[in-house]
Each structure stands twice: as structure tokens, then as C-alpha cells.
Amino acid sequence: MYFGTPVVMISTQNEDGSPNLAPMSSVWWVGQSCMLGLDETSKTTQNLVRTKECVINLVPSSLVDAVDRLALVTGTLNVPQHKLRKGYRCEPDKFGAAGLTVISSDEVEPPRVAECPIQLEASIDRIHPFGEADSGLLAFDARVVRAHVQEELLVPDRRNHVDADKWDPLIMKFCEYYGRGENLQPSSLARGWGMPQRLSLLP
Template sequence: MHQTIHPKILYFGTPVVLLSTLNEDGSANLAPMSSAWWLGQSCMLGMGMRSKTVENLLRERECVLNLPSADLVGAVDRLALTTGKNPVPGYKQNMTFQYIPDKFSHAGLTTAPSQDVRPPRVVECPVQLEGIVEKFHPFGAPDDFAMAIEVQIVRVHIDESILNTEKRHHIDADKWNPLIMSFCEFYGLGKNLHPSRLARVF
């Protein structure tokens, strides 16, 4: 039996991304987010319109999508309720968000230079995707509260520990344990469930 309900959020489980962008003074901002999906070599990101990240992306049009594995959950959670925006927007003040100018040291994470874009990578993340913003799409009823940001991935850095031992340009899905956000709670992945027809052709 199904019931019709009115949930406040519709976060059905997506990978967590630590999105690095450049502030106007050249320092780096780092924001946890999980409204992200990929198709081909492109990615669509959903970020609140009043985030520092959207402000930075509109100006710089470059970012790095750093994907933490499940064991980095502590660092990711330290970044929750923080913003690089000063002053903190009113609605976030009500939710006890704090302005943190250096979110890398706040989280205990380390920067590494990127190759094709100016924002830095997060050393501890096994997956680091350098990206260029292609388009912005104001998004979300009723009043475009968010921005959907179309990013072209231009360089892919993968920690050797999760590479397929034979096919060096493939990630071994058995070795990759992404951090997943589902209804604001953190999860890892369970075990492989069933042989995949799709995996045979990629």
C-alpha cells in the first residue's frame, strides 16, 4: 500500500562531491554537495543560488569535482553547516551556518594544484575531476532558488588503488566505495548485487 506524502526533501541517494572553486582573492573554497549526475564527459551540478560556490563559478567558470570515498565521511561532515560567503546569508544564519574562510584546513584536507584549471584538487579524494563550466541554468520551483551548472570534465585523476589492474583506463567498481548522501544521512555502498548487462558494453 502506497501513501501520498509531502516530503521536505527528495534526496534519494547520490554521491557526495567536494567542489573546489576559486574565491575573488585567489584562495580556494570547498563545498560539499550531492546534487550531481554525469553523462558522457559532462556533469550537471545543482547548487543553491546564494552559495559562495555559485558566485565563484559565475566569475571563474572553473572547478574541481573531488569525490570522497566513504572513509572521508568525518572530513565531509566537518564542512557541513559552513559557507565561504561573508556575511552568512540570513536563511543560513538561522540554520547555524558559519563563515569559514579556509575550509581545507577546517576539514583537515590538503590541496594539490590542478593541471588544466585554477582551483585546486583535494589530495585525499580518490577521484578528482577538473571541469570547465559550459552553461548555467536557473533551476527550482517556485523562484529559481538554485543553479544547475553544466560542467565539461577536461581531466580525470584517479588514485591507483581503485584502478582496474588490467584495463588501466577503467575504475574497478569493486574497489570504489563512494560516500553517498541519502535523505541527509551518510552511507557507503553495499556489495555488488547482480551481473550487469550494461557493464559488458562499456
């Protein structure tokens, strides 16, 4: 049932104050809030439960390489068995692994991703179990407390609106990367999760 949602990178703060960064694509917005769906064993989940803060960095299609470099890594020191079987490894320095730049936030402790043209600082209001009793999934109700949008994405005479023609989000459909209306490149996540490979991208 993974028909396609935008890709975001969630930055959170680890126990030692260092940043964690994780790509995810189970996200949707209503008003000033968004819902995040996450594996309960992930480092991002652990940090959100503990700190109740994050930055939701919206990813343009041009950053597909950076996202794919993080696809099969986790900040969890003891990688869960279900992730080991898919080829995940521990990587404490997610920003470095992705080749991305840390910049400070205004309202929350976790940093923003400089290369993402839209960054949403958020506070977690509620945490819900999601799916069946043993799904291992949690849903986070995140309220946006500060939005940062690059100037060139805004409608000139409507400063509170993003120009939809200028914003090209990275979309994940069935673990494959899409942008500009086309399949962009092979996906490490699709390979790790055993998804069928796109025929157009096979050698």
C-alpha cells in the same frame, strides 16, 4: 525527493586567489559532463559564475568526518538568513577546517583535494535556472577536462576503467551519510535541516 546521490567536494577559486571547498550531493554524470545543482547564494556558486572552473573531488566513505566538518559552514562572508537559521557560520579556510590538503591542478586554477582518490578538473559550459521561479537553485553543466584516479582503483588490464568493487563512494540519502551499504555516523547537515534522526544512531 532527496533519495540519494554521491557526495563530492567542489573546489573553486575566490576573488583573492584563495581556494574554497564545499561538499554537495546534487550531482550526476553523462559522458564527459556532469550536472551540479547548487544554492544561488553559496560562495561556490558565486565562484563558478565568475571563473567557470572547478574541481569535482569524489569523496570515499572514509572521508565522512571531513565532509561533516564542512556541512554547516560557508565561504560567504555575509551568511544568508536561510542558512543562519540552520546553524551555518562563515569559514574562509575550508581546507583547514576539514583537515584536507591542497594540491595543484593541471588544467584549471582551483586546486584538488589530495585525500580524494578521484578528482575531476572541469570547465563550466552552461548555467541554468532550476526548479520553480523562486527556488534559489542553479544547475551547472560542467565538462571534465582532466581526470585523476588513484592507481589502485583502476582495472589492471583496462586502464580507462575504475574497478567498481574497489570504489566505495560516500552517498547522501535524505541528509544522512551512507557507505559500505550502511549508515555511517550522525549528520550535522540533517540536524541543521531539521531532518528526522536515524534511530540506529540515537544514543
